[in-house]
Amino acid sequence: MASAVRDLELDLDAFEGPFDLLLTLLLKDAIQPSEIDMAGIIVAFVERLAERDELDLDACGEFLVLIASLLELKARHLFPDEEAELADMEPEEAADELARRLAEYRRMKVAAVWLRDRLEEQRELYFRLGPAPLAPSPDRRLAAQEPLRLVEAMHGLAVEPPRVSLSHMALRFPPVSQFVERFRALLVRRRRFDFDTEMKGLSRVEQAVAFLALLELCKEGEISISQAAPFSPIRIARADEPLFDTDDGRMQQWTARSA
Structure with a gap:
């Protein structure tokens, strides 16, 4: 290993120390590949090269081989089920599948950048939640409408109703x-x-x-x-007229008191 790579000191969230120690721990499964920030390693190596006056091509080549191996380990760890699938493919099929996945990754990365920019632009915007845009909209079929009839109905509602008469309920x-x-x-x-x-x-x-x-x-x-x-x-x-019963001829004096 070239000295530029061997002496590279890393300060990552999951690891702190020389680069060769990180490789040893990864090969012994002491550290999970998914926990390693590959971008941080690359930035640290570029900063190390920037400190030198000349470009060390041997160190760069060896670093590319090592970082590619680390990326492969991380990818296999993230997608364990796809490793067996790729192993059964022919070299040409594997290359096509790799190209397809790289293109898909590129699309996802562009989409992630777009979503991040949208979030930054609309951070202070608030909106009301509504129905899902893909929800089926009911087909409401209305008959031919007559606006004048609606106006007449509205006028009828605006008129004060007549007073209800209760005269039929009173005894006179x-x-x-x-x-x-x-x-x-x-x-x-x-x-x-x-x-x-x-x-x-x-x-x-x-x-x-x-x-x-x-x-x-x-x-x-x-x-x-x-x-x-x-x-x-x-x-x-x-009062002065006597009352006679017409049936038997007897006089019946019928007063209110006797009734």
Whole structure:
């Protein structure tokens, strides 16, 4: 080994010392080839050559042989499964495969440099995560749209809705005085009348108010009320007019108190 290579001192992350000691440790598997920084070794050797006034071709040639051997060891250690594959190939096939892998390595190296530059340029940029660019986009087929109808619908939503009427839920009671006057006028024309006949067509509320009007007139002593039996027709007459049952001829004085 030339003195320039033998005396080369290395200061790497995984090793510190002379180059020939590193080779010995690698051959004895004391150090894994994947842990050795080949670029650091090459830089250290170039710096050592730069310190001399003349170029030592013998040292350079020997160093190239050694560094190539180290690269082969590291490559086999990184890709152990491919070693047997290459061993079964013919020399021409192995050369083509090596060229292909070198070209692929060159592409990966260029891509790595591009990614590093992009990272440096966009380090201060922040963006919102979205769907994957290769995700399938749904095919949304819409029918022919009419913008004017959309405008009309929007106008309809902007109009205040009408106030909801609750009048149908309220009970309206007519005044009792209305039926009092009605019965008084009826008794002026007739001496007696049938309550059920006069209340036909009226609602339950109006019939209840009309019955209250009868009780009011009876309280004042203006009328007499008679009913032959429960649930039979109610007959009203003037207070001075006797009531006769038309079936058996007996007089039935039916008052509100007895009802």
